[in-house]
Amino acid sequence: MKNKHYENRLGITGWLGGGRWGVERYLYILHRLTGLAILGFFLLHIFASSARMYGPENWNAAMQILKNPVLKVGEFLVFVAFAFHALNGIRLILIELGLAVGRAEEPIFPYKSSINNQRPLMVVAMVLAGILIAFGGFNAFFMSH
């Protein structure tokens, strides 16, 4: 297929704005923002975890820095991003495979939207993400390890 170039007149504003679209449009934005946050964390994580190749002294020194309470909160926020991104990602893959969007129908007015068909899946995915985040928060702040 020929690769055409289309102008994006709204730029970043068009990317962030949900407009008249439903909650799924905001999940789309959140999916991208959490993806960028996780990528940023992951790049740091590659270098931080590489400290283990220099032996126990360097490893323990690196871990001492990470025990800072601010970084502990940051680590939990990464988990929040990860839980949301993972569950929303599963939803997107299922939809991409044609699951949970209903059968294809002849477009007869009044048209049915597949958004309404997949909404229960979205609710389930977000509830599961919420449960995972609550468990992660409890584990991070109330269980000593």
Place this chain on the structure above:
Amino acid sequence: MKETAYWTWFIIAAIVILVLAGLHMVVMHLPALGVYNPASGAATDWQNVAFRSQHQFIAFTYIILLAAALYHGLYGLRTIVFELGPTKAFQEVFTVVLWIVGLILFGVGAYADLAAKSVGRVL
């Protein structure tokens, strides 16, 4: 690589990450379960780290997870940037840059994984 191939690998990488990062979370954040944490205490205690560093399966999954996460993350970044409507020339250069950055980071992470294996064995 064709866009469809890029995208298919992106989805495959997502599934790999779901499985391996899930395992990584259990190992690192639920040490009480004792999964790849033979010594009592935190998953980041050196005895546990040295044990995992020498473990063939963990060392192998770390490299697979590293590759999958880098590919998935950098392809995601590429998609976001392309949605902002850059020119075709910029898209091509950006793709090459991401490949180079990704391969360098993969080299760093994989080297650390293999080097840690020998450190864990010596100590």
